[in-house]
Amino acid sequence: MVFEELEHTADIRMKISAADLPSLFSESGFALAKILYGAYPVETPTDVFSIHAEGKDREELIVNFLSELLFLTETEYLVPQKFTLSVVDAVCGTVEGVLFDRKKHAGGTGVKGISYSGLSLTRTKTGYELIIIFDI
Template identity: 30%
Template sequence: MMHVNNTVPDFEELEHTADIAIRVRGHSLASLFENASRGMVALISGGTFEDAPAERRSIRVEADRTDALLREWLSEIIFLISVERALPVRYAFEGIDERSAAAILDIVPMTEEVARNATEIKAVTWHGLRVERTPGGFMAEVVFDT
């Protein structure tokens, strides 16, 4: 099992009038996917959540392109947050390549305070979605519907 330990989300918010767009980077696909999720969760929660006793959830996604895979991954996490009212805090990838990803997530309940100040992300759009290889690894841009 591969553990990814980046704690600071390596992402920047891009200017988008109606919705939220981010650019995210990672030295590997696993760190790109983790950083994208951390960025999205930071946008939802305002970056604050308690690292309370966690439960584990398994996520497994497949797609025929890497950008679609990233969208699937983030969509799974939105679904998890919405239905379980919990936020992922740690990610352990069991395997990841350009067509599939499997990971175990530690999730903690969204506190009342976080929920009060949370931003709703409805979905991950296909608009402007891209994943590219860069000299330092990978870069992705994602537009969320909020």
């Protein structure tokens, strides 16, 4: 598993690891989706949205990217299936997915925001590691 839940009393704290930044951002996106929808089936995407976020540093970039994804899930009822991202100074790309279906996607809980609390994005021997709290 590339993301795991760590202990936190009120919210959800996750550790996410990946070999490169685009994968780290994609995995973070799937981590958010898993909180929102529970474990949901892999399906052929039916909808595609572009996604773009900026930030003064990588921490702000990941927070803004996940906030943008949260916005898409709430306004477009998007359940992500595939990310295609480029992460340099900004993050841009697409997220493909299916539309929310209560029968398949009601296993999770709402996320209010992406927190800067205890946020860390670090380089490791094998790539990158992110520790992040989702405020629920």
